[in-house]
Amino acid sequence: MNVAADAPTDGEVMGLLIEETRRFLAREVDPAAIEASGRIPDRVVAAAASAGLFALTLPESHGGLGLPLRSAGTIVAELARVDRSVATMVGLHAGLGTRSLVVHGSDARRARWLPALAEGERVGAFGATEAGAGSDLQAIRTVARPEGSGLRIDGEKSYVTNGGFAGLYTLLVRTPGLGGERSFSMVCVPRETPGLSVGPEEDKLGIRASSTVTVRLDDVYVPSDHLLGAPGAGMDLAHEALGWGRVVMATGCTGTARYALDATLAHVTARRQFHRPIGDFDAVRMQVSTMAATLFAMESLADRAACAAEAGGDLTGLSAAAKVFCSEGAFAICDAALQLHGAMGFLEQTGVARALRDCRITRIFEGANDVLLVHLGAGLLVARARPEAPSSGHPAFDEFERRLSRLVAENRAEFGIRGTQRQLLTSRLARAEVCALAARASLDRAATDPESAELAAFAVEQLTREGHRQLDALRFIQEDERAAASLSKRSYSPWASGRSA
Amino acid sequence: MTTNALLVDPAARAVLSDDQIRARAVHLLATILERDPETVQQAHSLRADLGMDSLSALEFLSSLSHEFDIDLEVEETYGLTTLNEVVALVTQRVRGSL
Numbered sequence: 218m219n220v221a222a223d224a225p226t227d228g229e230v231m232g233l234l235i236e237e238t239r240r241f242l243a244r245e246v247d248p249a250a251i252e253a254s255g256r257i258p259d260r261v262v263a264a265a266a267s268a269g270l271f272a273l274t275l276p277e278s279h280g281g282l283g284l285p286l287r288s289a290g291t292i293v294a295e296l297a298r299v300d301r302s303v304a305t306m307v308g309l310h311a312g313l314g315t316r317s318l319v320v321h322g323s324d325a326r327r328a329r330w331l332p333a334l335a336e337g338e339r340v341g342a343f344g345a346t347e348a349g350a351g352s353d354l355q356a357i358r359t360v361a362r363p364e365g366s367g368l369r370i371d372g373e374k375s376y377v378t379n380g381g382f383a384g385l386y387t388l389l390v391r392t393p394g395l396g397g398e399r400s401f402s403m404v405c406v407p408r409e410t411p412g413l414s415v416g417p418e419e420d421k422l423g424i425r426a427s428s429t430v431t432v433r434l435d436d437v438y439v440p441s442d443h444l445l446g447a448p449g450a451g452m453d454l455a456h457e458a459l460g461w462g463r464v465v466m467a468t469g470c471t472g473t474a475r476y477a478l479d480a481t482l483a484h485v486t487a488r489r490q491f492h493r494p495i496g497d498f499d500a501v502r503m504q505v506s507t508m509a510a511t512l513f514a515m516e517s518l519a520d521r522a523a524c525a526a527e528a529g530g531d532l533t534g535l536s537a538a539a540k541v542f543c544s545e546g547a548f549a550i551c552d553a554a555l556q557l558h559g560a561m562g563f564l565e566q567t568g569v570a571r572a573l574r575d576c577r578i579t580r581i582f583e584g585a586n587d588v589l590l591v592h593l594g595a596g597l598l599v600a601r602a603r604p605e606a607p608s609s610g611h612p613a614f615d616e617f618e619r620r621l622s623r624l625v626a627e628n629r630a631e632f633g634i635r636g637t638q639r640q641l642l643t644s645r646l647a648r649a650e651v652c653a654l655a656a657r658a659s660l661d662r663a664a665t666d667p668e669s670a671e672l673a674a675f676a677v678e679q680l681t682r683e684g685h686r687q688l689d690a691l692r693f694i695q696e697d698e699r700a701a702a703s704l705s706k707r708s709y710s711p712w713a714s715g716r717s718a
Numbered sequence: 719m720t721t722n723a724l725l726v727d728p729a730a731r732a733v734l735s736d737d738q739i740r741a742r743a744v745h746l747l748a749t750i751l752e753r754d755p756e757t758v759q760q761a762h763s764l765r766a767d768l769g770m771d772s773l774s775a776l777e778f779l780s781s782l783s784h785e786f787d788i789d790l791e792v793e794e795t796y797g798l799t800t801l802n803e804v805v806a807l808v809t810q811r812v813r814g815s816l
Binding site for chain 1: 751752753757766767768769770771772773774776777779780783784789790791792795796
């Protein structure tokens with residue numbers, strides 16, 4: 218008997234899931250009402266669970282849908298088109314909230330927790346950040362010490378997304394008793410564990426209905442099999458999970474941007490001024506075309522990162538680039554949407570104001586963009602060589618890529634290892650690299666989709682120009698470093714001496 | 719953190735003994751890792767024993783480069799895994815640059 222003949226294909230599963238997701242959004246999700254209430258209602262969480270939205274990336278063997286990251290990203294983007302708080306809940310669960318358990322959990326713990334996570338009975342949360350450890354994860358103070366056959370945990374995690382109602386917390390903690398004084402490990406703590414307590418919901422600029430809380434751990438005891446992966450491997454696991462999570466976030470940004478672009482297209486074709494639709498003016502056409510091209514490049518780069526995540530290997534650079542590009546792109550698109558709506562855009566009823574608020578955080582959480590860029594640039598300088606890319610068939614872009622490779626090599630030779638600590642150098646190189654990656658992904662996508670050739674060509678042209686601008690600015694690094702050092706010294710002094718300006 | 723005397727006076731580097739170079743390296747590392755220098759051992763692996771990731775390792779190497787006013791090329795740092803190896807490289811470069 219050929220069972221497989223009756224089983225739905227991956228494409229059919231996705232088609233059904235997208236339909237189910239849209240039904241869920243239409244029936245259950247009123248973004249204005251959800252935002253006003255400040256929390257995602259229980260019935261919406263329950264309906265999301267019924268629609269299978271907590272099962273996306275979890276393995277089929279444990280009740281999940283086993284979707285590749287790319288498909289899960291498509292669903293998160295659908296959600297983000299309508300409600301970024303709901304998309305954040307689902308995306309965090311599929312990414313940081315469950316990824317380490319799926320990959321590194323013991324068989325017994327996976328069997329115990331994954332089915333409940335897939336059903337949405339338990340929602341996943343992740344905690345690395347602390348009051349004194351934001352971008353500097355090495356400064357984490359929450360500590361888990363071996364005791365008997367388990368671990369005793371004390372500390373506090375800040376800004377825990379989904380934390381208010383999560384059923385399972387994956388935490389990055391210090392484990393000085395496991396593999397050295399500076400050892401970090403990843404550990405799962407179920408919500409019902411005595412000593413775990415959750416603070417009040419934070420009041421936020423955007424994604425106001427998304428749960429964000431502080432999680433305290435006072436004398437919490439968990440069995441040693443709650444540890445994920447090898448003892449002491451926590452930092453590696455965290456970076457791996459963050460790589461995965463950043464791809465999910467990048468896809469969410471494409472959804473928010475898609476909403477803002479659609480709203481703008483509807484507006485500029487309907488709104489008339491000076492006896493014409495405002496969309497007929499060149500200045501408006503240029504803005505709308507730039508929005509569309511940016512979104513095209515965002516989707517292309519997010520998709521490339523999702524495919525790379527599926528293929529395995531080191532995702533650090535590509536996921537950081539996708540996260541930076543998509544979060545900045547979404548914010549720029551939402552800002553342009555608001556501007557093109559005029560005063561109406563500033564009013565709540567159009568929805569673009571909420572989209573702008575909601576996507577602002579994506580430039581900060583799961584790795585602040587500024588820090589990711591500095592790291593990305595340092596990575597370029599220490600890599601053995603920037604891989605020589607094949608010709609793209611787009612001469613101006615190829616010339617830009619050659620210039621970028623040449624300047625990376627020159628700066629590497631000139632500054633050696635010290636160059637990695639020059640943040641203006643590394644972040645400018647990184648911004649140029651992000652342009653190159655986004656342009657390359659756009660060109661590759663256009664090669665398989667001739668309909669998009671014109672949009673892709675416009676995107677590549679814009680990205681090439683921006684990339685050159687970043688490389689041009691390398692010439693001014695020493696001047697800029699000196700000026701910034703002098704001016705900041707002057708500006709900081711009244712504050713540093715306790716006297717405000 | 720930086721010993722400026724080394725930067726302005728190459729002669730100051732000339733009289734540094736191997737032990738002094740080692741002690742300065744350990745002091746720098748301890749500052750970056752916020753730990754007691756007494757607990758840092760020469761044989762320590764940067765990663766497994768000292769918990770350094772690629773970023774903190776870059777900060778350490780770059781700080782050494784600055785501290786001793788030596789140029790460390792990127793290629794020279796590939797494959798360094800222990801504090802001993804780092805100190806040996808720095809010592810060689812300090813001697814070589816005089």
